[in-house]
Amino acid sequence: MFYSPKEGWSQDALGATQVSRLRETLKQAAKSPFYHARLAEAGVSPETIRSPEDIRRLPLTTKDDLRSAYPMGMCSVPSRELIRLHASSGTTGTPTAILYTKNDIQNWASLMARSLYAAGVRPEDVFQNTSGYGLFTGGLGIHYGAEMLGCLTIPAGSGNTKRQLKLIRDFQVSVVHIIPSYALYMGSVLVQEGIDPRELPISRAVIGAEPHTEAVRSKVESLLGLKAFNSYGLSEMNGPGVAFECEEQNGMHVWEDAFVAEILNPETLEPVDEGEIGELVMTTLTREGMPLVRYRTRDLTRFIPGRCPCGRTHRRIDRIKGRADDMLIIKGVNIYPMQIEQVLMNIREVGQNYVIEIFQDREMDQMRIKVEIRDEYFVEDMRALQALQRRIASLLRNEILITPKVELVQHNSLPQTQGKAQRVVRLD
Amino acid sequence: MFYSPKEGWSQDALGATQVSRLRETLKQAAKSPFYHARLAEAGVSPETIRSPEDIRRLPLTTKDDLRSAYPMGMCSVPSRELIRLHASSGTTGTPTAILYTKNDIQNWASLMARSLYAAGVRPEDVFQNTSGYGLFTGGLGIHYGAEMLGCLTIPAGSGNTKRQLKLIRDFQVSVVHIIPSYALYMGSVLVQEGIDPRELPISRAVIGAEPHTEAVRSKVESLLGLKAFNSYGLSEMNGPGVAFECEEQNGMHVWEDAFVAEILNPETLEPVDEGEIGELVMTTLTREGMPLVRYRTRDLTRFIPGRCPCGRTHRRIDRIKGRADDMLIIKGVNIYPMQIEQVLMNIREVGQNYVIEIFQDREMDQMRIKVEIRDEYFVEDMRALQALQRRIASLLRNEILITPKVELVQHNSLPQTQGKAQRVVRLD
Numbered sequence: 001m002f003y004s005p006k007e008g009w010s011q012d013a014l015g016a017t018q019v020s021r022l023r024e025t026l027k028q029a030a031k032s033p034f035y036h037a038r039l040a041e042a043g044v045s046p047e048t049i050r051s052p053e054d055i056r057r058l059p060l061t062t063k064d065d066l067r068s069a070y071p072m073g074m075c076s077v078p079s080r081e082l083i084r085l086h087a088s089s090g091t092t093g094t095p096t097a098i099l100y101t102k103n104d105i106q107n108w109a110s111l112m113a114r115s116l117y118a119a120g121v122r123p124e125d126v127f128q129n130t131s132g133y134g135l136f137t138g139g140l141g142i143h144y145g146a147e148m149l150g151c152l153t154i155p156a157g158s159g160n161t162k163r164q165l166k167l168i169r170d171f172q173v174s175v176v177h178i179i180p181s182y183a184l185y186m187g188s189v190l191v192q193e194g195i196d197p198r199e200l201p202i203s204r205a206v207i208g209a210e211p212h213t214e215a216v217r218s219k220v221e222s223l224l225g226l227k228a229f230n231s232y233g234l235s236e237m238n239g240p241g242v243a244f245e246c247e248e249q250n251g252m253h254v255w256e257d258a259f260v261a262e263i264l265n266p267e268t269l270e271p272v273d274e275g276e277i278g279e280l281v282m283t284t285l286t287r288e289g290m291p292l293v294r295y296r297t298r299d300l301t302r303f304i305p306g307r308c309p310c311g312r313t314h315r316r317i318d319r320i321k322g323r324a325d326d327m328l329i330i331k332g333v334n335i336y337p338m339q340i341e342q343v344l345m346n347i348r349e350v351g352q353n354y355v356i357e358i359f360q361d362r363e364m365d366q367m368r369i370k371v372e373i374r375d376e377y378f379v380e381d382m383r384a385l386q387a388l389q390r391r392i393a394s395l396l397r398n399e400i401l402i403t404p405k406v407e408l409v410q411h412n413s414l415p416q417t418q419g420k421a422q423r424v425v426r427l428d
Numbered sequence: 429m430f431y432s433p434k435e436g437w438s439q440d441a442l443g444a445t446q447v448s449r450l451r452e453t454l455k456q457a458a459k460s461p462f463y464h465a466r467l468a469e470a471g472v473s474p475e476t477i478r479s480p481e482d483i484r485r486l487p488l489t490t491k492d493d494l495r496s497a498y499p500m501g502m503c504s505v506p507s508r509e510l511i512r513l514h515a516s517s518g519t520t521g522t523p524t525a526i527l528y529t530k531n532d533i534q535n536w537a538s539l540m541a542r543s544l545y546a547a548g549v550r551p552e553d554v555f556q557n558t559s560g561y562g563l564f565t566g567g568l569g570i571h572y573g574a575e576m577l578g579c580l581t582i583p584a585g586s587g588n589t590k591r592q593l594k595l596i597r598d599f600q601v602s603v604v605h606i607i608p609s610y611a612l613y614m615g616s617v618l619v620q621e622g623i624d625p626r627e628l629p630i631s632r633a634v635i636g637a638e639p640h641t642e643a644v645r646s647k648v649e650s651l652l653g654l655k656a657f658n659s660y661g662l663s664e665m666n667g668p669g670v671a672f673e674c675e676e677q678n679g680m681h682v683w684e685d686a687f688v689a690e691i692l693n694p695e696t697l698e699p700v701d702e703g704e705i706g707e708l709v710m711t712t713l714t715r716e717g718m719p720l721v722r723y724r725t726r727d728l729t730r731f732i733p734g735r736c737p738c739g740r741t742h743r744r745i746d747r748i749k750g751r752a753d754d755m756l757i758i759k760g761v762n763i764y765p766m767q768i769e770q771v772l773m774n775i776r777e778v779g780q781n782y783v784i785e786i787f788q789d790r791e792m793d794q795m796r797i798k799v800e801i802r803d804e805y806f807v808e809d810m811r812a813l814q815a816l817q818r819r820i821a822s823l824l825r826n827e828i829l830i831t832p833k834v835e836l837v838q839h840n841s842l843p844q845t846q847g848k849a850q851r852v853v854r855l856d
Contacts, residue, residue: 071598080552082580085599097599105575124508133561133568134585140561143568147533152510157562170499171513171525 003117021285029291031076112145112241119229123150132158137239180212187223197225211320215345251304251316349377359427368405431545449713457719459504540573540669547657551578560586565667608640615651625653639748643773679732679744777805787855796833
């Protein structure tokens with residue numbers, strides 16, 4: 001039923017495993033120059049941990065810490081024991097790098113295989129990975145997992161939609177790994193070329209890597225004619241395979257035998273109340289090459305209360321609500337771009353593309369939202385359009401508490417993207 | 429001493445292994461629709477093979493056969509047993525695809541690890557792979573081998589020379605996998621930026637994937653301050669890891685426990701005499717997913733006579749002399765572009781870039797060679813330049829038997845390339 005029996009472990013068993021692995025992790029982390037100093041400074045040691053809750057007594061780790069420890073300051077093994085490095089693109093400032101031993105790669109692949117299995121992928125599936133390969137973890141990370149599960153794995157890489165579609169058809173691809181904005185783009189190509197998605201052999205998509213709403217998932221599902229499963233990962237926690245949706249499609253199980261997940265108020269750094277949104281903070285439990293303790297992901301989410309009908313005991317996180325850093329402050333109000341997307345995608349007349357423009361006016365940030373309207377609603381009647389514009393602005397005000405400027409534009413008039421969609425543009 | 433004891437097997441042991449594995453291969457191949465028909469038509473079966481020489485009684489396989497069997501016509505296992513697909517870019521015409529089982533991937537990685545070890549790479553090395561990842565076999569193929577060997581493997585991917593150099597320095601990279609034209613480009617970047625190659629930690633490069641001369645190897649070695657080892661592979665025979673140079677740097681050992689290599693006259697299809705140049709024809713000996721029998725590689729090379737001082741018994745092939753298809757016929761003479769490169773790279777005044785232009789004149793193909801001259805030799809004295817031009821033309825005539833038009837151009841005036849160098853340009 002599960003890929004690993006660990007997925008059904010009791011909370012007690014998971015808690016006990018977390019305690020012993022946390023202690024191991026602290027011992028291992030202390031072998032790196034960075035944590036040797038950081039843990040001593042905080043006065044903590046493996047003995048600090050007696051229950052899973054004791055993790056709160058450990059110091060936090062930030063992206064800036066990762067940058068300052070670059071290249072090898074967080075490495076906990078002699079470098080001859082490392083077999084892999086992944087790095088951020090590092091186009092601006094100091095890059096970050098994650099280092100893996102052979103066991104780390106093996107454990108990652110096995111978590112990834114477990115994740116795909118939870119989303120319904122089986123060894124007999126043909127699996128196409130449309131992530132870019134190389135230093136980015138989405139390529140090799142997903143690849144090793146699909147291969148370990150036993151799928152015929154096609155390392156298609158990113159872009160070249162015509163070739164992606166040719167491979168899907170020629171090799172009867174049943175599952176694709178694809179980011180939501182590229183899935184929407186592929187869907188628009190199908191529409192342009194008059195291809196009925198039901199002609200395609202794909203029945204499942206694993207999506208993730210960029211925050212998106214339930215409405216975007218529904219669009220991906222209907223445009224491509226498949227079921228789409230959300231996923232969560234970040235290179236600091238290996239890469240993909242940290243939390244995955246099961247067949248219930250209602251939240252992503254965090255693999256709690258491999259990670260401790262906390263959700264903290266990003267201001268007070270205290271745990272939020274059950275079910276409340278906060279910043280996800282994660283600790284590796286099995287990593288040898290580069291353990292990370294209470295890493296602040298900057299991703300906003302919440303634990304979904306209750307147990308999942310699928311039987312897996314590992315807690316679920318909700319879809320990512322945005323980045324703690326993405327928060328916009330407009331007229332003194334905190335706004336997350338994801339809130340805007342959520343409203344727009346529930347309005348029937350709205351197409352699949354929009355952009356939030358931030359500009360300065362009277363020395364204050366102002367917001368203008370350009371929204372693509374479906375062809376059938378983009379009528380000549382100016383009054384009808386103005387009414388639609390007012391309705392959208394009013395629905396947005398209900399969610400974000402201020403009335404934004406809304407501009408309606410024609411279908412396909414905003415720049416399409418093959419990579420991560422850039423939804424917020426700052427005009428200076 | 430060797431990665432695998434098989435590398436030192438006697439000719440008898442290798443021959444006996446080839447016979448039994450050839451029989452297995454024929455049995456396995458006959459499970460595919462393509463070979464089922466092709467082998468029956470040729471009236472051959474496993475019993476046809478009683479000695480390694482009996483391979484000549486088997487039918488040949490061509491690139492066109494691969495295309496016609498696309499996508500699954502040469503697949504010898506139920507598709508649920510496949511775990512990997514690699515494909516040609518297929519920008520023109522039907523693509524080709526190679527299918528691998530789990531054992532195929534394991535065997536490939538192990539041949540690749542053996543190859544790197546033969547070229548002096550060790551588990552404690554830090555290995556940077558500058559091949560593009562994805563459907564191309566140079567990325568994942570080299571990667572799996574380096575990782576199996578135990579190197580810290582950096583999946584840098586292609587391009588972005590600044591980042592390549594940053595990774596090399598930050599992680600004390602000791603070995604790079606790099607194609608010769610990109611190595612020359614990287615060398616020119618070092619010169620431009622005033623970086624002394626001896627400052628860099630790299631001491632070894634694995635080169636290959638495009639035919640090049642001994643002079644190009646020497647240039648790569650001096651520009652980057654390292655030892656460069658030639659390699660041979662093609663996706664039809666897994667990818668990289670088919671034949672590799674050892675520390676002797678004198679020819680590439682073909683792993684004869686995994687492949688049968690023949691060298692045939694491309695016209696008569698009979699074996700050439702020992703040491704003569706001909707077309708390399710190869711047969712897989714361990715492949716399950718898609719065995720290939722006597723595949724015509726179109727690559728021109730020869731067996732290097734005699735035994736290698738390194739002690740490996742597997743025969744060596746010489747560096748690739750060009751493609752059977754690349755042959756130019758100018759004024760009735762057969763010319764391989766590699767002959768021209770070989771002459772040019774031995775002329776002190778010649779820089780690292782040149783291009784062979786083919787154009788029509790009086791309904792015949794004509795050839796013009798544009799050659800970059802190093803700055804210090806590109807003098808104002810027209811007579812000196814004309815003398816150099818005549819000398820180059822005369823040296824070329826000695827090799828290719830006709831006197832080509834030679835045009836001298838300034839350093840850096842020909843288009844530089846980060847990918848495979850296109851040395852022959854057809855002007856229409």
